[in-house]
Amino acid sequence: MVDRVSALPDDILVSLVSRLPLKEAVATSVLSRRWQNVGLSTMTLRFDAVDFSIYNNLFPYFRQPKEFKEQESWKYIDWVNRVVQQHRGKHIEEFRISFCLDSRFSSSINEWIQFAMENSVERLELDFYPEVFAGYEDYTFPHKLLGLCIPILGSCGYNIGFKSLKVLQIRHVGVTGEVLEYFLSNCPVLERLSVTSTKDLVNLRVVGWSIALKYLVIENCYILESIEIRDVNIVSFTYCGFNSRNLLISNVPLLSEVTVSKRCCPKDYIRVVLTQLSCCLSNIEILKLHIQLGAGHNENPVLPLLANLKHLELLVAANYYKALHHLNSFLKASPYLQRLSLTLQLYSERACMGIGEIEKAADCPHNHLKVVEIVGYRAHKSGVELVMHLIKNGLGLEKIVIDPVRTGRYPHGADKPHTELDEEVKARDHAKQYLEPKIPSTVEFVCL
Template sequence: MKRKRPTFQVENNGKRRRRKCWDEYNKLDRISALPDDILVYLVSRLPLKEAVATSVLSRRWQNVGLSTKTLRFDAVDFSVYNNFRRYWPDRPEEFIEQESWKYINWVNHVLQQHRGKHVEEFRVSFCLDGRFSSSINRWIQFAMENRVEMLELDFYPEAFLRFGFEDYKFPHKLLGICIPSLGSCGYNIGFKSLKVLQIRHVGVTGEVLEYFLSSCPLLERLSVSYTQDLVNLRVIGPSIALKYLVIKDCDNLKSIEIRDVNIVSFIYYGYRSTNLVISNVPLLTEVSVSKETWKKEFIRDFFTQCCLCNIEILKLHIHGASYDEYPALPLLASLKHLELQVVANYNRALHHLYTFLKSSPYLLRLVLKLQLLQGGPSCPEIGDIKKAPDCPHNHLKVVEIAGFRAHLSGVEHVMYLIKNVASLEKIVIDPVRRWRYPPNGVNRPATELNKEVEARYHASQNLKPKIPATIEYVCL
């Protein structure tokens, strides 16, 4: 017998759908009743494409959606960006050119429609170079005229390197400055509202950055990465508002001088030729320095030229550094957190620990990032770890050994600390070398994963049994 169609279920489902639509309409109606300022605030928290899409809801929402205060033109949000790797092997130059112009047209279209008078954040991130200067200049001028607070120019032209294109050069005229050495004066516009500036793969000189610092009274955060034009940088004067400075991978940078400023944090990743000078910085509490150098005198020169008397967090990459038999480092009485990236199988590696423990009597947390080297003409002397003098320490509580490997040098580092640190409460063993595989060590090759498995087993067999029961042992 043929069954009847359950019409009541269809009717009920239809009612539910109509009810849901009606509820959504009521929600939108209630939201639309809010003042414009609140609506603009809410829309500005949406991704850019979603914020602009709200403009189709009604005439009022058109004004709201096109007045968003957050303009993030990220490459990952660009509709055709996902095809980049697919077409890259066949016609790289043609494809990059095509995608770059599509990205530029997208940005231009949004900016032409934008109706706001104030921009909190303006970010452009795509593979662009100097050929697109005229468009990029207009974007920067737009950001200035809309009193931008956070400006990020992230151009990553690694794909252009094989074609010989140059980085985009920052237009110093737009700063409203006059630099005689550059032969031109500016338009007197300025970035009076700018608080954060981040630039990557942008041609910018030390003179331009210094004028930025002096001409932007609210600029507190400055980050500069991968620029070939930066040779010398001076951050000097109490009138400078800068609190956080990051300089990374500027190949031609010879010197950085930071003096008489209220800077709080300084991060530097660079090369052997850069000379660092830091003095009269009473508020400086965090310093991170990673230099790709094998210069043995690095530690001595660093502490001679940099006054770090109030430092609380210190991170140093000291692969090639070595010490005299009795090194004299300054007293770091405020230091609470220390990270050292060291060569674990260097025959005087334990002297690294002795030196820093002695100069940091109130240290609470120590992180050792261990690197094992196999020898070679540029490597420091490698062999059996030589015994270091005892250095009793009464405040250190937590020790983390990152990049631990199945090698006795790692065990010797831990045993030295257990012997000398009476206050030790916790030891963390982490075989993952997260500093080599950001973010957080993901996408590591199979060979690296195998070494990590071997390291965990080595730690369980050769280290864990030697740790006293009063100390917590954690292996990640």
């Protein structure tokens, strides 16, 4: 018997081990002396809440009482500390912390970030989701680790640097515009930045051709007042929030994918968004507008030409009387559209005006539409009418996908209520019984 795997060079073994779940990767260090440093040199360190819960028989973590959760948070801290202290590698491809942590654990989190910096981390993810009404502040990213000299913070600390950082994702982390702009200016290969639910971000400037950033995601930053994106080669931008009137975009020649999701919008909000994107509308190939009813349209919307648009996603009030008219406005504005995804919502007459029977709309023939996806489909005739309208007008339609699942409605660890699951079952039965028989044989029908 010849152990040919153990005879491989260290760098190959470390690469193989780095593709294992963290627990299994570390466990290989007990196989033999040859493997001791290999297992502890894994380049992928993912400390996920789900893994921690399963390994410690705590799943589901979020159903536990408050006192128990606090104890387990400290156990999680100890778990990460032990792995970090034993780590023997000199380079980390991915370092991910995902757990219910807050400002009480700042000292340990700071040490983990410093450890990642010292090991030339390429992908850093800090995914914290503190308990609601727990009474503790979110963890705040420390300026001193970056060597930032901001007068209100006093003297500078030290700066190890993130020269290898390619991806930065932070959630429920206190971070200012100055910190984010530091990353953009001082991380020469940082291409992806995602910031979600931060309490300190007021203004953000992404400006300058020297910035390497290609993908930017800003979500649920509640006090954010303005975003300026100018003179950069960004290719994808996602914004989800409450206030984007001060969204300034100019001279972004490569921007081809845009997602905007907003609640409580004025009636002409889609016009506002498209005006803000006017400098790059001709380049956009993927456009996702997740905007609730009341925000989307005037009575007779006139949209600018989206000459290069191939993929469009819309949030649609399926039982809004102008739904078909508004859908036509996008079909007319997007002559080369190939894929259309509609996320359907149903409203009561008490909740919104204009809810009820859908008005018939004139034909709007479209030559390039090939795939239609209906997300959140429910057992309601309005969904059937929307699909039939698209079948009639999609002259080259090849495929229709029906997906009754509504994503993003429940927090971490929460199970769907039985009523939601029952609605999904009814929706599937309704689609197969009332919709599938109406689909032409030339169009593929898929019900997920």
